[in-house]
Amino acid sequence: xxxxxxxxxxxxxxxxxxxxxxxxxxxxxxxxxxxxxxxxxxxxxxxxxxxxxxxxxxxxxxxxxxxxxxxxxxxxxxxxxxxxxxxxxxxxxxxxxxxxxxxxxxxxx
Ligand SMILES: N=c1c2ncn([C@@H]3O[C@H](COP(=O)(O)OP(=O)(O)OP(=O)(O)O)[C@@H](O)[C@H]3O)c2ncn1[C@@H]1O[C@H](COP(=O)(O)O)[C@@H](O)[C@H]1O
Numbered sequence: 001x002x003x004x005x006x007x008x009x010x011x012x013x014x015x016x017x018x019x020x021x022x023x024x025x026x027x028x029x030x031x032x033x034x035x036x037x038x039x040x041x042x043x044x045x046x047x048x049x050x051x052x053x054x055x056x057x058x059x060x061x062x063x064x065x066x067x068x069x070x071x072x073x074x075x076x077x078x079x080x081x082x083x084x085x086x087x088x089x090x091x092x093x094x095x096x097x098x099x100x101x102x103x104x105x106x107x108x109x
Pocket of ligand 1: 009012013024025026065068069
């Protein structure tokens, strides 16, 4: 079981945000503001679309890593904490769980 998490990567990004843009790719992206981070995220999103539809599994794996890293950098540039996104995903999961339970209840009469 892999122990590396999105939170670990986000902490690493936070730690590198204050580094010199000459020695940190993360700091270089963040120095360009939300526009640069969003542009780079868009490029990576296009790359995973191509890798996945061409059934390139290894490529898709690599591009997924790029997409996730660049999404976390973009969230930081936009001032949106990862914890807020995770909380929203958790609420959606709880909500859909309740809906599933309610529809099972109706089906059973
Ligand atoms: N996970 C990543 C990660 N994934 C992808 N990348 C970089 O994202 C870039 C995207 O690939 P491209 O081919 O588009 O890169 P490029 O042409 O050099 O980039 P541009 O000049 O076009 O922006 C590459 O330079 C990759 O090295 C990453 N860079 C950093 N991390 C993480 O961030 C941490 C801090 O990195 P630094 O900020 O560089 O110290 C690392 O320890 C990793 O945990």
